[in-house]
Structures are given as structure tokens and as C-alpha cells.
Amino acid sequence: MNDNKKVKKEAVIIDAAEKTFGDVGFKNAKMDDIAKKAGITKVTLYTYFQSKENLYLAVTHRALQLLIEKYYEVIDKNKEKSGLDSVLAILEGFMSFCEKNYLYSEALLEYFAMVRSTSDGTDEARLTEAVKESIYYVKIQDLQNLPFKLTVKEIERGRKDGSIHSTIDPMLSTLHGWTAVVGYVKVISASGKNATPLFKVSLNDLKALNLQVAKNMFTSKTMS
Numbered sequence: 001m002n003d004n005k006k007v008k009k010e011a012v013i014i015d016a017a018e019k020t021f022g023d024v025g026f027k028n029a030k031m032d033d034i035a036k037k038a039g040i041t042k043v044t045l046y047t048y049f050q051s052k053e054n055l056y057l058a059v060t061h062r063a064l065q066l067l068i069e070k071y072y073e074v075i076d077k078n079k080e081k082s083g084l085d086s087v088l089a090i091l092e093g094f095m096s097f098c099e100k101n102y103l104y105s106e107a108l109l110e111y112f113a114m115v116r117s118t119s120d121g122t123d124e125a126r127l128t129e130a131v132k133e134s135i136y137y138v139k140i141q142d143l144q145n146l147p148f149k150l151t152v153k154e155i156e157r158g159r160k161d162g163s164i165h166s167t168i169d170p171m172l173s174t175l176h177g178w179t180a181v182v183g184y185v186k187v188i189s190a191s192g193k194n195a196t197p198l199f200k201v202s203l204n205d206l207k208a209l210n211l212q213v214a215k216n217m218f219t220s221k222t223m224s
Contacts, residue, residue, distance in 0.1 A: 013038045013048055014062060017055040022103045026056055053130035060111050061136045063104035064143050070097050071150045083158020084218055090151055091177055091214055095207050098185045105185045111140060148174050155218070164218045173217060180210050 016037035020029045031052060035045040049055045074093045078086035098105035118126040121141060131137050151174045158164030188203060 010048055014058045018059050051130040054134040057134045057136035060107040061140050063107050067097055068146055071147055082163035083154050083161050084163035086154040088211055094181050095184055099188055177214055
């Protein structure tokens with residue numbers, strides 16, 4: 001099989017895995033069901049993906065790629081605006097991305113939790129063999145810091161154009177924004193597509209508050 005056909009076949013399998021994980025969750029998903037949805041035999045499935053964990057990492061890699069594409073789209077759309085406008089648009093784009101893609105948001109959160117618990121992947125004793133053998137794990141590692149770097153770059157642009165206070169630490173404030181979004185993601189992913197207001201608070205109001213808090217932070221000296 002040539003490389004082009006292989007890539008297309010992998011994409012079909014990842015689509016099937018994504019649908020299965022979204023329907024029943026990772027723990028309840030079965031390779032048999034994924035193979036059936038992909039229209040292939042279980043034997044064929046295992047020639048492409050040797051484990052369910054490897055498939056989940058493939059979905060995670062897709063999620064990270066799409067998130068990065070969203071970041072680039074937002075940055076390009078706001079390139080004529082201030083750095084502050086761009087950073088706030090990135091934050092809003094990240095939250096909206098997670099709202100529309102519950103499985104992706106959960107996969108990304110689980111990946112970064114794994115990274116933290118394994119000392120950025122250096123503590124291999126804490127990694128399963130399936131993860132260590134996954135090419136998608138390697139691919140994700142190559143991309144994992146890019147969303148942070150892109151945000152830092154836009155914060156630095158904001159410091160230069162004066163829309164963001166000059167004493168703001170770009171990486172510290174990026175991580176602060178990331179943790180705020182993580183909290184938001186956990187609220188919306190807990191109920192998936194059936195998300196309802198929490199304590200009668202609209203998720204749109206919560207998103208708006210996150211953006212206002214971020215704006216206040218970037219225009220003050222609190223993160224210096």
C-alpha cells in the first residue's frame with residue numbers, strides 16, 4: 001500500500017475511533033466496535049494501531065493540530081489589531097474550540113495531565129508501553145508547546161504596542177490564561193453535549209467573565 005492510501009486509511013480509522021470514544025468514552029470503547037465503524041477487520045485495525053491507547057493518542061494529535069490551526073487563524077484575523085485584542089481572541093477561540101469539541105478538550109486535558117505526572121515525559125517508568133511505542137505520542141511532543149509560544153508572541157506584541165502593560169510576564173500570564181480555560185473546559189466537558197447552566201450561571205456569562213478577568217490582568221501590573 002502506498003503512503004497516500006495508508007494515510008487515508010489511518011484517517012478513516014481515526015474518524016471511527018473518534019466517533020466511538022465520543023459515544024461511549026475511552027474506557028468502554030472496544031477495538032471491535034472501532035473496526036466495525038471503520039469498515040475493516042480487527043486484524044487490519046491492529047496492523048495500523050496496536051492498541052486503543054495509540055488510537056486515543058492519534059485523536060489527541062488531531063485535536064492539538066486543529067487547535068493550533070485555530071490559533072493561527074485567530075492571529076491572522078487580528079494581525080492589524082492590538083496585541084491585547086489578539087490575545088483575548090485566542091483565549092475566546094480556545095474556549096469556543098473546547099465547547100464544540102468535547103472529546104478533543106478531554107483528550108488534550110488528559111494528555112497534559114500525563115505530561116505533568118511524568119515530568120514532561122522524561123519519567124518513562126510512569127508511561128505505559130503503548131504510549132512509549134506510539135508515534136503519535138512523539139508527534140504530540142513536537143507540537144505541545146506551540147500554543148503557548150504563539151500566545152506568548154502575541155502578548156509580547158501587545159507589550160510593544162502598549163495595549164498590554166509592559167511589566168506583564170508573557171509566559172506566566174499565558175499559563176494563567178491556560179489554567180482559566182482548563183477550569184472552564186472541565187465544567188463544560190463534565191456534561192458533554194448535554195451541558196446545562198451550573199448553579200443557574202450561563203456558560204456564556206462564565207466565558208465573558210474569563211475574558212474580562214484576562215483583559216484586566218493584561219492591562220494592570222498584577223502579573224509583573
